[in-house]
Amino acid sequence: MARRFIREIQSGTNIDNEIYFLVEKDLRSSTNGSLYIHAVLSDKSGSVPARMWQATQELYNLLPQEGFVRVRGRTENYKGAMQFIIEGIEPTPPNLKITIEDFLPCTEKDVEQMFQRALEILRTIKDKYLLYLIKQFIDDKDLMAKFKKAPAAVNVHHACLGGLLEHTLNLLELAVLTGSRYPEINMDLMLAGTFLHDIGKTQELAWETSLKYTDSGQLIGHLVIGAMMVEQKAQKTAQELGEPFPARLLQVLEHMIISHHGDYEFGAAKLPMTAEALALHHIDNLDAKLDMVKRQIAESETDSDWTKYVRSLERKFYKYNGSKT
Numbered sequence: 616m617a618r619r620f621i622r623e624i625q626s627g628t629n630i631d632n633e634i635y636f637l638v639e640k641d642l643r644s645s646t647n648g649s650l651y652i653h654a655v656l657s658d659k660s661g662s663v664p665a666r667m668w669q670a671t672q673e674l675y676n677l678l679p680q681e682g683f684v685r686v687r688g689r690t691e692n693y694k695g696a697m698q699f700i701i702e703g704i705e706p707t708p709p710n711l712k713i714t715i716e717d718f719l720p721c722t723e724k725d726v727e728q729m730f731q732r733a734l735e736i737l738r739t740i741k742d743k744y745l746l747y748l749i750k751q752f753i754d755d756k757d758l759m760a761k762f763k764k765a766p767a768a769v770n771v772h773h774a775c776l777g778g779l780l781e782h783t784l785n786l787l788e789l790a791v792l793t794g795s796r797y798p799e800i801n802m803d804l805m806l807a808g809t810f811l812h813d814i815g816k817t818q819e820l821a822w823e824t825s826l827k828y829t830d831s832g833q834l835i836g837h838l839v840i841g842a843m844m845v846e847q848k849a850q851k852t853a854q855e856l857g858e859p860f861p862a863r864l865l866q867v868l869e870h871m872i873i874s875h876h877g878d879y880e881f882g883a884a885k886l887p888m889t890a891e892a893l894a895l896h897h898i899d900n901l902d903a904k905l906d907m908v909k910r911q912i913a914e915s916e917t918d919s920d921w922t923k924y925v926r927s928l929e930r931k932f933y934k935y936n937g938s939k940t
Contacts, residue, residue, distance in 0.1 A: 618717060622660035626692040630699070634707060636718045636825060637684045638662060642675045652678075656686065656699060657825075659720045663690070667701035674704070681825065683707040683718075715776075719822060722777030726763050729777075729784045736787045737810060742803040744852065744860055745868075749807060751848040751855075752814065761817040769826045771927065772903040772910075779816055782902060786812070789898040797894070804864075805891045808871030812895060815841030815872075838876065838884055842869045871895050908932055 619633050635656040643653055645668070652667040652675055665686075667674075678684060688702040707713070722729075734753065740746045753759060767773035767782040790809045794802040815837030821829050831840060845868060849860040867889055876883035877896040887893040911922040912934050922932045 618658075620660040620717075621656070621658050621663050624663075624690055624697070626690050626697050628690045630689065631687050632685055633687070634683055634685050634711075634713070637679060637682055638825070640675065640678055640680065642670065642672065650675075652701070652704075654701070656684075658718045659716065663697055663699050665699035665701050667704060677706060678704065679706055683711075683713055683824070715822075715824070718824070719826065720775035722773075722775050722781045724777070724781055726777050726780060729780050730759075730763055733780070733784050733787055733810065736791060737806060740803045740806055742807075742864075744856070744864055745803050745807040747852045747856055748845070748848055748860070748868075749810065751851050752811070758817060762814070764822065765817050766820055766822055766826050767813060767816065767903075769820065769828065772906040774826055776822060779813060782906070783810060783813060785902045786895075786898050789902065790894070793894050793898060797890070800890050800894060804867060804871070805894065808868055808875075808891055808895055809898075811841060811845060811868070812872055812875045812899065813837060813841065814844055815839070818844075836882065838873045838882065841872045845869055845872065867891070875899050904928065 619628075619630060621635070624630070635658055638655040638657050641653045643651055645651055649668070650670045650672065652665075652670040654665040654667070655662050656665050657663075665688075667688075683706070684704055685707055686699070686701055686704045688700050690697050690699055692698075737749055737753075740749065762783075763780050764776055765779040766775055767778040773779065773782040786809045787806065790802075790805050794800050794805055818840050819829060819832030819835075819837035821827050821832075845865070849865050853860045870885065870889060871887075871892045873884040874887045874892045875895050877887060877900065879886070887896045907925065907928065908922075911925055911932060915922040915934065920934055922934065924931050
């Protein structure tokens with residue numbers, strides 16, 4: 616039997632022993648003093664607030680703070696929004712096979728096709744040192760497996776499995792267009808820096824059960840992690856070539872990574888101070904912002920010409936789709 620995704624469920628639906636991801640839980644007291652559980656359930660299609668009345672401390676303690684649960688109950692309308700009334704809930708057995716793609720959003724594009732296109736673009740790099748450096752990353756099979764599956768963010772842009780690869784390929788395509796318009800840009804450096812700008816997110820983010828930050832992500836962040844990874848791979852490149860990796864080339868490449876957020880207030884370690892770094896910042900910002908707008912339009916109400924207010928962008932967006940009669 617096909618699973619019931621949250622976005623497909625309407626108010627007044629009975630749910631029997633379906634598996635969802637418990638995003639959060641809280642044990643609260645009602646006005647009459649009895650205990651109830653407030654929770655949030657999710658899958659790849661969205662999330663829904665949930666309540667379980669007449670709960671106990673023992674049941675609450677049995678549930679994971681964050682993890683998969685099997686639930687039964689019904690949905691109802693509450694103040695214009697759907698909520699789930701839980702009648703039974705339990706943690707899933709540890710040996711139960713979970714299809715993670717049912718619970719986390721995934722890129723709609725073909726991962727292998729995107730990866731092959733990225734390689735096609737990277738093969739145009741002519742600089743020996745950058746080409747061998749990129750080879751160190753591509754030949755790292757474990758790293759590339761993570762690169763293909765990692766999200767680009769937890770909830771801002773390209774927040775889905777495969778999102779990091781999709782975002783990176785978008786930037787590589789934009790870099791090719793930028794280089795053809797501005798010949799003063801060093802395209803070998805531009806392509807290498809673009810490919811590696813978010814490589815640290817393979818360590819910053821986790822996606823085994825939900826999209827979240829790792830300890831390294833919280834303590835160090837992907838800009839610094841990425842620069843450290845480039846430093847390590849540059850040392851291996853020097854060993855393979857039997858000659859030192861050019862120090863100035865390594866510096867400007869690492870500078871692209873640590874400055875691509877553009878401003879200190881947005882997490883940049885340095886302001887972009889090369890043409891390539893500045894170009895990378897702007898195409899990165901363009902792709903991220905447009906993905907945010909695209910998602911807001913897709914998730915907005917179909918009968919409105921406007922999205923909801925987007926707090927991160929401090930505005931609503933008009934859904935212009937051509938002239939209306």
